[in-house]
Amino acid sequence: MIERFEPNRATQAGFAAYHDVVTASQAADRPGEPALPLEELIGRMKKPMPGMGRAAHWVGLRDRDVVAVAEVLFLDEENSDIALVNVKLLPKHRRAGIGSALLRAILPELKAQERRAIESWDVVAGTAGQWWAETVGLRQVRRVVRQALITATADRTRWDVPVPAGYRLEYWEGTAPESLVASYALARGAIHDAPLGDSDYRWPEYTVERVRAAEAELRSQGILQRLVVAVHEATGAVSALTELCVHPRRPDWGYQRDTAVVAEHRGSGLGRCVKAHMLCRLVVDAPEVRWISTTTGAENTHMIRVNDEVGYTTLPALIAVQGEVAAVEARLAAVR
Incomplete structure (x- = not known):
């Protein structure tokens, strides 16, 4: 029935x-x-x-x-x-x-x-x-490659990643600062380069309005969204970002979401840098988070390698x- x-x-x-x-x-x-x-x-x-x-x-x-x-x-x-x-x-x-x-x-x-x-x-x-x-x-x-990081057993020396010359890091929770939100919305479009195989799914087209709507929806569910972004000093533009969310009913679990580097800023190690600094910040601010999960298209070997470098282990594929x-x-x- x-x-x-x-x-x-x-x-x-x-x-x-x-x-x-x-x-x-x-x-x-x-x-x-x-x-x-x-x-x-x-x-x-x-x-x-x-x-x-x-x-x-x-x-x-x-x-x-x-x-x-x-x-x-x-x-x-x-x-x-x-x-x-x-x-x-x-x-x-x-x-x-x-x-x-x-x-x-x-x-x-x-x-x-x-x-x-x-x-x-x-x-x-x-x-x-x-x-x-x-x-x-x-x-x-x-x-899809699934990976997980257990904070208690992770080798934290892997997170000692310097910020590349010419960039600075910014961090926020929940709401992008007005001074960066337009550049941040544009940088989120870099995820479009991440391969989706033959899936018909299409990545979102972010605008400032869509960023604000997404932030409001997360807040309405009590989901804490953390962002680390790399800002290009010469232009003031967001050049890389990584996003991690923690849900109120599962405070011990972190969901590593989008990580993206704008095309003209790739090759400088920004992806690894923002991910490593996110982890450094997380274990201090939210020590209750013990398990972090992430998924990456199997074709995206670069991001899988970055995850390996900061301490993720690979789980059975989806x-x-x-x-x-x-x-x-x-x-x-x-x-x-």
């Missing part, structure tokens, strides 16, 4: 059953990694992560027990034709057609929302999830998969 799951009406028992599926799936596919706390899951379901659009959820039941869950994020702005779909099952119920049944139940809403493509970014390479994605017509479009809604619907009809 497939049912819609409404977070704003769900009971604590309902959330716990949903959470059990998520944690069991992670334990099977990502052994040894910290589990997502129940309260963090509830918070994300009630209010999706900033920048991810509206969310919808479904559960798959067998004998009234929740054995599978599905989340759809309806991306917006540049990506308003993409539905980001995550399907998770209890390991003992995999390869029984339940994931496909969930996807069939989701398709009408995808079409109603005029979504052209389905993408999923949370498939661990070599697991049952990859087999299922291929079965329902989702092809691999990108490989793959991003994609399919046209119409093609997936046809494939599901054929394998029914």
Whole structure:
């Protein structure tokens, strides 16, 4: 049986059953990694992560027990034709057609929302999830390297990175200073050079207004955004940046987000510099943060090497998969 799951009406028992599926799936596919706390899951379901659009959820039941869950994020702005779909099952119920049944139940809403493509970014390479994605017509479009840094065991001497001549570093939390915000918005566009494989996802086009809106959305959820930027002394322009966020329901976990270096300033070690100085600042200001996670496209060997140099270790890779809604619907009809 497939049912819609409404977070704003769900009971604590309902959330716990949903959470059990998520944690069991992670334990099977990502052994040894910290589990997502129940309260963090509830918070994300009630209010999706900033920048991810509206969310919808479904559960798959067998004998009234929740054995599978599905989340759809309806991306917006540049990506308003993409539905980001995550399907998770209890390991003992995999390869029984339940994931496909969930996807069939989701398709009408995808079409109603005029979504052209389905993408999923949370498939661990070599697991049952990859087999299922291929079965329902989702092809691999990108490989993603996951890395993590544990602050307690990190070699902090790796963070002793000098600031290249001709630059200075600036740091802020939450709100970019007025004197830098326009240059910062422009510098964020440097992330467009980061490879996305064959994914149809498009990087955001940042303006000052969009920066301010994103900052406000983060504040509304109590998410602390930290920025370290390198400023070119001769021009006063932001030349490199790195962003790290900490969520209020998971204060021990840091999310390393965008790191970018403006094209004409590459080759001076700015990427490593801003990342190292972010870590130096973080362990002093937020010693409760013990685990920092980041993802990088496999083709972006330079940034992966930078992460290695400051102490990140590599975890099992993810793959991003994609399919046209119409093609997936046809494939599901054929394998029914």
